[in-house]
Amino acid sequence: MKLWIVVCLTVMLGSCSSQPTQIERTQPNIVILFADDLGYGDLASYGHPYIRTPNLDDLAAEGQRWTDFYVAAPVCSPSRGALMTGKLPNRTGLYGRQINVMFPNDTVGMPYDEETLAESLKNQGYATAIIGKWHLGDAPDFYPTRHGFDYWYGSPYSNDMDWVGVRGFEELMTLAAQGKMAELQAEVTARQPKYFDPKLEYWNVPLIRSERNGKGFTDEIVERPTDQRTLTKRYTSEAIQFIERKKNDPFLLYVPYNMPHTPIFRSDAFVDKSLGGRYGDVIEELDWSVGKIVSKLEEIGLAKNTLVIFTSDNGPWRAMQHHGGSSGLLRDGKGTTFEGGMRVPAIFWWPDSIDPAVVSDIGSTLDIHATVLALAGTNATNTDGLDLTRTLKSRAPSPRQGLAYYRGGELRAFRKGPYKLHLVTEGAYNLPPKRTEHENPILYNLMDDPSEQFDIAAENPEVVAELLRALEEHQQGMTEQPPIFDQRLKVLQP
Structure with a gap:
């Protein structure tokens, strides 16, 4: 992290300093930097030997780096919905x-009866912005500006959606409904080479700007298709401008990057820069972005009153091979309930407030919601999240002792303390292992x-029984909503 260099020139009548005046408020600013498909092993501070991430490494050294931090789902939309609401996807229908x-x-x-983190913070006097990927509804009625954000600049869904010149989503779903799985698989397989040699013209993803305007909203498509090569740079610029505009108010800045979700793009300045190849270029540009945003906070005296959180929405997309990142020593990746699918890097930075440490207690993106609201002076209600404030500030043990692993609405595994129990195991994206329901x-x-290599259930029946009781208790407390994403299938029904 760039450190302030204070130069004092003592002259006849006094001295001068470049040290910024720190702005102190009761309510901290909140900056959430959310990577897309970043693997547990993709940062230098998490063990990658070739990808250089000096800015994130500095945040990790000066703040807290969590080793056992999880998302609520191993894929994008449900994971993001959980971050925004503090609730498991089954509870919200997302x-x-x-x-x-x-x-x-x-x-x-995003359901209107769910109060998002942005809405809760607006009620506490915060300015709110999202710079990046939303993926919780692309119709204007579901834009993030309709759910508590004052300003949005970004994409409505993943950067590999809205293909050009191939069958659309409804056509693919029709093939599935008709049982034409071989034809469907052939269509999907034919697209894979385009991921590995991506061209801008393959996708028609829009770049949208939306903002609250009095009692209404102003929405515009800035660009279509989006030039994905410059997305990270433009998101960084927009984030810095928002910080400058709102420096006198408490603010929530949510930056869900599109990268490193495939197709991976980077700006000219980062082409062939990394020893880690094209994927490494992309990660190092994200690290550059983090450095620029944090440097802006330091420059204008906001660093000591801002909690910065960096994490990912799920694990790496292993089917994308060398374009898909690494889960390090963890098993498997995106789409699965193995550790590589749901355990993610997590760094918390807040100078003079966070007690620096490597934390190996359990935490979750669900807990970001409860923690942020507590810091803002209010309490989360009807939440699956827990307040991590004492762990962050004084290294008290994390209040989270257990974790449920859901995939597609199905509870497949449960963790309590160091132990994890798998009820169902399955790979994802046509990768092994095949689905197995474990009697x-x-x-x-x-x-x-x-x-996750060595099954110790036979030697530890009392631990298995304890986890089954904890799992049953979790299920008894779950009020489940119907799956919102599946509503789209109704139009295919005769």
């Missing part, structure tokens, strides 16, 4: 049993075996 995420031209989105659940000790 999931699908047949359709995993939201797609272009959806007629549904005798699999048990791992994640402290001894973070790669």
